[in-house]
Amino acid sequence: MKAAIIGSTGYGGAELIRLIQNHPFLEVGSLISTSRAGPVDKIYPHLSHLSSELQELDLDLLCENNDMVFLATPPGVSSQWTPLIAERGKIVIDLSGDFRLYPETYQAWYDKEPAPITWLKKAVYGLSEWFGRQVKDAQIISNPGCYPTAILLALLPLLQAKVLDISSIIIDAKSGVTGAGRGLQQGLLFTEVNENLRPYKVDGHQHIPEIERFASQVAGDSIYINFVPHLVPMNRGILVTIYAKLVKDCSNQVLKEIYQTIYEAAPFIRLCEGRWPETKHVQGSNYCDIAWHLNKRTGQVILLSAIDNLMKGAAGQAVQNANLRMGWPEETGLTFSPLFP
Numbered sequence: 001m002k003a004a005i006i007g008s009t010g011y012g013g014a015e016l017i018r019l020i021q022n023h024p025f026l027e028v029g030s031l032i033s034t035s036r037a038g039p040v041d042k043i044y045p046h047l048s049h050l051s052s053e054l055q056e057l058d059l060d061l062l063c064e065n066n067d068m069v070f071l072a073t074p075p076g077v078s079s080q081w082t083p084l085i086a087e088r089g090k091i092v093i094d095l096s097g098d099f100r101l102y103p104e105t106y107q108a109w110y111d112k113e114p115a116p117i118t119w120l121k122k123a124v125y126g127l128s129e130w131f132g133r134q135v136k137d138a139q140i141i142s143n144p145g146c147y148p149t150a151i152l153l154a155l156l157p158l159l160q161a162k163v164l165d166i167s168s169i170i171i172d173a174k175s176g177v178t179g180a181g182r183g184l185q186q187g188l189l190f191t192e193v194n195e196n197l198r199p200y201k202v203d204g205h206q207h208i209p210e211i212e213r214f215a216s217q218v219a220g221d222s223i224y225i226n227f228v229p230h231l232v233p234m235n236r237g238i239l240v241t242i243y244a245k246l247v248k249d250c251s252n253q254v255l256k257e258i259y260q261t262i263y264e265a266a267p268f269i270r271l272c273e274g275r276w277p278e279t280k281h282v283q284g285s286n287y288c289d290i291a292w293h294l295n296k297r298t299g300q301v302i303l304l305s306a307i308d309n310l311m312k313g314a315a316g317q318a319v320q321n322a323n324l325r326m327g328w329p330e331e332t333g334l335t336f337s338p339l340f341p
């Protein structure tokens with residue numbers, strides 16, 4: 001099955017090429033670029049063993065030559081292209097934020113024109129472990145954001161079990177620099193990032209409404225969170241620490257049973273016992289490592305979660321969703337171990 005990538009010259013696109021090229025049922029189809037032409041190894045020498053050429057976006061040709069289309073494009077692009085591709089009967093997997101929110105919320109947080117409502121309604125939120133069943137029938141799969149993936153996978157089990165005081169949720173998150181994409185920005189220069197730890201978007205990050213939307217859906221109640229992301233001097237990885245009060249007197253064993261029951265059949269969730277999640281332990285892989293700690297002195301629970309932002313946080317989860325959509329085993333093409341050290 002041929003898969004095209006729009007935005008193939010970005011970090012998410014490059015990771016998709018790597019995964020699709022190793023997938024037994026997917027084949028690298030059209031690699032679309034709006035700014036470059038020629039062999040893909042001109043911009044990505046590490047892909048010099050591939051013979052693929054970058055192509056301009058020609059919608060008819062794209063849909064003629066491919067069965068599935070991944071969009072790894074900046075906000076505001078997929079909202080325009082996805083309806084045109086989907087109406088030609090192709091499956092679309094969108095890595096951007098364009099199909100994750102209600103239109104008015106998207107407009108408010110992304111300051112862009114939302115996708116047409118009829119198409120927004122058709123999109124399924126692809127947090128694979130939670131909405132995999134809906135993904136099976138979806139024509140548009142809206143891949144979650146990197147922070148929401150790490151946060152929701154740790155938080156949702158306890159929200160569903162109704163053991164948290166939902167007004168008390170505080171989320172501290174750290175991301176590697178690839179999370180910001182490949183575009184040039186002064187604040188992402190080596191000299192500005194190296195030996196530095198920087199909070200950003202403290203007054204409002206665009207992933208807040210996404211986290212709140214799906215946390216509220218699972219909790220069955222309106223949830224508002226405190227969320228502060230930080231940029232750390234590493235290439236890949238997200239580490240999230242969540243603090244919340246418990247409403248029920250839960251033992252460590254009860255928390256363990258909640259996570260074990262929910263993630264029993266989830267091949268990419270690794271529940272950590274006797275260790276805490278680290279970005280190094282998931283690097284280059286589709287795993288999400290999750291741990292919890294009950295602080296009996298304060299009655300609070302501390303949740304920890306680590307992912308690779310380009311894998312489970314983007315391209316890896318997108319391929320996991322492609323697998324779910326096609327009815328292939330969820331872990332097809334994704335079973336390799338993390339890169340270590």
Ligand SMILES: NC(=O)C1=CN([C@@H]2O[C@H](COP(=O)(O)OP(=O)(O)OC[C@H]3O[C@@H](n4cnc5c(N)ncnc54)[C@H](OP(=O)(O)O)[C@@H]3O)[C@@H](O)[C@H]2O)C=CC1
Binds near residue numbers: 036179310314
């Ligand atoms: N990086 C990450 O960890 C994650 C990223 N995401 C989301 O995935 C998407 C891609 O991210 P990432 O790969 O990091 O971003 P990059 O900035 O690295 O790449 C984006 C690519 O989009 C292409 N592009 C730019 N403008 C347009 C346009 N108008 N039409 C079509 N293509 C365009 C560019 O390629 P060209 O100029 O060749 O067309 C560019 O290479 C973003 O929406 C991002 O927010 C989601 C989760 C995690």
Ligand SMILES: CC(=O)N[C@@H](CCC(=O)OP(=O)(O)O)C(=O)O
Binds near residue numbers: 176179231
């Ligand atoms: C480190 C870093 O800058 N990360 C980006 C991740 C953005 C992203 O993935 O954008 P979507 O809104 O399309 O999901 C950020 O925090 O904005």
